[in-house]
Amino acid sequence: MNSPKVILTVFGTRPEAIKMFPVIHALEADPRFTSRVCVSGQHRAILDQVLEISSIKPDHDLAVMQPDQTLDALTANLLIGLGKVMDEEKPDWVLVQGDTATAMSGALAAYYRKIPVAHLEAGLRSGNIYHPWPEEVNRKMIGTITALHFAPTETSAEALRRENVDPATIHVTGNSVIDALHWITAKIEREPELASGLAQLEQRFAGKRIIGVTSHRRENFGGGLEAIADAVRRLAQRDDVAMIFPVHPNPNVRKVMDDALGNLVNVALIEPLDYPHFARLLDISTLILTDSGGVQEEAPALGKPVLVMRETTERPEGVMAGTAKLVGTDADTIVAEATRLLDDKAAYAAMAKSHNPFGDGKTALRVADLLAENAGGAPA
């Protein structure tokens, strides 16, 4: 038998960790591979929560995050740090996920060493380089370097073909966010205490319909976040709803939300939830308001209507399936659309159908097979 291929997985934020852990589990269980893991620490506490629940022990931890760091400094530090790890590990493949600074720097550092790059969640495009910012460009830059593109859907594969990517390198694998959701749901069934921490809030809001809210997008900082806060405040005036809002640790988000929503009876502003508790929040929610990417994929899988508080989305599949609606960041529109879903049973029922445009939960196994079958490699 050939010696196992060394796969260096590089990631740094919570959403990357959630989408990477099923693949790392598959690589670890497969004798065709030696799995090596490098985390950048681009997020810290909320990344570590995912590593812990999924029992992943990084081989390298760069801890790159500095307070108020610019994107330039972050990217420069990532490039240097990740390059050193690659020089040490000499992997056969570098695997990156999504669209973060870590993923982009990991791909670039690998390219500088002519190490082939595989890209999980390839081909998402909003068509607007400032929405999401800077992620749209991060993802496109990774795409120009990548030797194996794991597109979650036919739509994302088509986006890559339109950019003249060699079709032989594009594979529709589904999105591993669904593998992760299946895994965590099964784990919570076996160990319900993992997600029992919302019980007090559930009691406090008994009889009310729960609206789960998240917001953290960089392009919404400033006016967008204030409008979102205003919409939440206005919706919370209804006494038949309660809002549960785990607030992203980014200080730009926290301050706006604390100032606008800190003392409202029907709003629980809480610390970021670990992944099992967030899955529980999705489960108990009637409706989701979010500007998150991953939540747009999870909510349709659970049949939860989701109002996407962004101007564009690089994940149109939920909108096409009818479980997601783009509502932008205008407070009046957000309030009107949420009110319609709360008051109009037919409108609610039309959106509350479970769809799985993002995958069947077998993405990780497909990715492992493709990594085993493909040599990658730079021209001599």
Ligand code: UDP
């Ligand atoms: N999530 C979580 N706890 C929270 C909020 C979100 O575990 O308090 C999870 C959620 O299940 C999803 C992912 O984090 O899988 C989304 O991350 P985020 O919204 O930070 O980033 P994006 O997907 O927009 O890149």
